[in-house]
Amino acid sequence: MKLSDAKRLVKNYPDFPKEGIQFKDISPVLENPEAFKALTRSAKQKISALEFNKIVGIDARGFIFGSVLAHVMHKGFIMCRKPGKLPGSLHRASFAYEYAETELGIQAERFSPKDNVLIIDDVLATGGTAKAAGKIVLNAGANLAGFLFIVNLPFLKGIEKLEKTFPGVPVYFVLSY
Ligand code: AMP
Numbered sequence: 001m002k003l004s005d006a007k008r009l010v011k012n013y014p015d016f017p018k019e020g021i022q023f024k025d026i027s028p029v030l031e032n033p034e035a036f037k038a039l040t041r042s043a044k045q046k047i048s049a050l051e052f053n054k055i056v057g058i059d060a061r062g063f064i065f066g067s068v069l070a071h072v073m074h075k076g077f078i079m080c081r082k083p084g085k086l087p088g089s090l091h092r093a094s095f096a097y098e099y100a101e102t103e104l105g106i107q108a109e110r111f112s113p114k115d116n117v118l119i120i121d122d123v124l125a126t127g128g129t130a131k132a133a134g135k136i137v138l139n140a141g142a143n144l145a146g147f148l149f150i151v152n153l154p155f156l157k158g159i160e161k162l163e164k165t166f167p168g169v170p171v172y173f174v175l176s177y
Contacts, residue, residue, distance in 0.1 A: 001032075009029045043148060044073065052116045055073075057121070059079065078107075081106070134162070
């Protein structure tokens, strides 16, 4: 399937989960094997020249694309999770995102200083979520190799936020609306 056909399957829900939000629902893409493959194939191509050994997927939809790419590219996969989901000692960061405020954490023992980490999520909106994940990776002493998103919402300027916070760290995306 062509990327443009897969793009048409991402459904827009105006005013979900609250007024003013244009929610991009990837569920129809995940349900369609050809569309899912087209998106993961394109994502893999975008990061083919990037050097990294671990992927951090952001809870919860970042796990879907993050774990598939970790599998096909033979990289380690690390979960970046919402509060109360991970045992042990955690590196944490609080943040506000497009429509709520929360905290993310990663198990401290997942990282070594040699790790070169790519962060993956489904949607980049304001960039608050990805910024928190990036800070956790740096606080853990690992190197931040880049960010990858399936969907970018350019009008919310998430890329600008990430580039300002993490100068020189590349930001990749597959679809833009
Ligand atoms: P942000 O921190 O504002 O970049 O928000 C990104 C996170 O919230 C991602 O984990 C997305 O899954 C989710 N999200 C935010 N805005 C949207 C949206 N308009 N459509 C779908 N998911 C969204």
